[in-house]
Amino acid sequence: MAITIPTIDLSPYLTTSDSNDPQKATIIAAIREACTTTGFFRITHHGIAPLLQSDLLAAAKHFFALPLEIKRRYIDTTARKGYEEIGSQMLEQGTRPDLKECYFVGAEPAEPKEPPYQPFEYPNIWPDASVLPEAVFKEPILKYHEATCKLAQTIMQILVKGLEDDFPGLESEKLLQDFCQEPCASLRLLRYPGPSPSWEDSIEKGKDGTMCAQRGEVVAGAHTDFGGITLLLQDGNEGLQVLYRQEGNGIQGIEGEQEEEVWVDVPSTPDAYVVNIGDMFERWTGGRYRSTVHRVVNVCGQERYSVPFFYDGNLDFMVRPLDKADPSEDGHEWTVREYLMKKFEEIYI
Ligand SMILES: O=C(O)CCC(=O)C(=O)O
Numbered sequence: 001m002a003i004t005i006p007t008i009d010l011s012p013y014l015t016t017s018d019s020n021d022p023q024k025a026t027i028i029a030a031i032r033e034a035c036t037t038t039g040f041f042r043i044t045h046h047g048i049a050p051l052l053q054s055d056l057l058a059a060a061k062h063f064f065a066l067p068l069e070i071k072r073r074y075i076d077t078t079a080r081k082g083y084e085e086i087g088s089q090m091l092e093q094g095t096r097p098d099l100k101e102c103y104f105v106g107a108e109p110a111e112p113k114e115p116p117y118q119p120f121e122y123p124n125i126w127p128d129a130s131v132l133p134e135a136v137f138k139e140p141i142l143k144y145h146e147a148t149c150k151l152a153q154t155i156m157q158i159l160v161k162g163l164e165d166d167f168p169g170l171e172s173e174k175l176l177q178d179f180c181q182e183p184c185a186s187l188r189l190l191r192y193p194g195p196s197p198s199w200e201d202s203i204e205k206g207k208d209g210t211m212c213a214q215r216g217e218v219v220a221g222a223h224t225d226f227g228g229i230t231l232l233l234q235d236g237n238e239g240l241q242v243l244y245r246q247e248g249n250g251i252q253g254i255e256g257e258q259e260e261e262v263w264v265d266v267p268s269t270p271d272a273y274v275v276n277i278g279d280m281f282e283r284w285t286g287g288r289y290r291s292t293v294h295r296v297v298n299v300c301g302q303e304r305y306s307v308p309f310f311y312d313g314n315l316d317f318m319v320r321p322l323d324k325a326d327p328s329e330d331g332h333e334w335t336v337r338e339y340l341m342k343k344f345e346e347i348y349i
């Protein structure tokens with residue numbers, strides 16, 4: 001049986017204040033089931049206004065449509081914020097660089113930070129208002145960031161509640177409070193180019209010598225997400241695929257029983273978020289919740305926009321396994337910041 005990625009209507013959870021409402025328990029159980037099997041689910045009726053989503057996708061389109069020499073003004077490889085051109089990342093080590101361009105925006109701190117900045121705490125980079133008015137770019141991005149952060153906190157609450165039976169004595173409220181305060185939460189506006197080069201693409205090549213992707217080509221290599229949870233907004237074009245490893249089919253070859261790998265297409269509708277579990281969360285839960293390999297392929301035959309929102313928690317939060325007797329632990333405890341830094345070092349070229 002192939003993988004199924006369930007779609008869960010979140011509205012009963014959001015509209016009921018009674019924490020013992022059976023509808024809430026049903027949603028917690030359905031999401032738990034998805035996290036312990038594929039690590040992926042879709043949510044609808046999540047409360048994020050369609051207008052916020054379309055304004056965000058429009059902001060991405062406006063920025064990426066700028067000439068490359070202007071976009072390059074907003075590259076900062078130290079801060080790792082702002083623009084990243086095609087070919088800057090390789091999500092699957094040893095393959096060719098990803099065919100995508102990005103604009104990276106982190107949380108705006110309540111109090112501005114002072115230099116020297118710690119990793120992930122550099123200020124956001126915004127295009128000059130003469131290049132892109134704030135009403136077109138900065139404002140919709142920050143509004144969307146704020147709304148999505150709240151939604152991510154609700155999903156974290158559901159996820160932690162789903163673990164209460166696995167980890168008796170789990171102090172859910174305290175855990176959530178510590179993890180969710182001043183969270184590292186980042187938006188990555190993404191554009192995957194289509195098959196035909198635009199005027200600008202034809203005069204400037206990406207780092208790997210090409211700016212366009214043919215149908216069927218992998219445009220973001222196979223990877224797992226690094227941190228907590230990811231909430232993905234898509235423009236309606238499909239492209240995301242999740243890896244399903246089928247058990248041996250009983251045929252005994254020279255190399256032993258075959259394990260079949262199947263890439264499963266994830267539907268793309270702007271009203272549904274695709275939510276998935278990252279590596280840090282998997283480790284935190286001793287593997288109860290699964291961080292699953294996925295990639296992006298040009299299946300739609302045209303350019304595609306998507307915006308993953310990575311919710312990784314407080315940077316100083318110590319990721320202690322919930323199962324205190326986890327034998328896989330080597331005694332080293334990692335903070336969220338250490339987790340993210342290790343992974344970030346791997347993916348940039
Ligand atoms: O663009 C997508 O659909 C997924 C992107 C993704 O998996 C990532 O950036 O981690």
Ligand SMILES: [Fe+2]
Pocket residue numbers: 223224225294
């Ligand atoms: Fe991903």
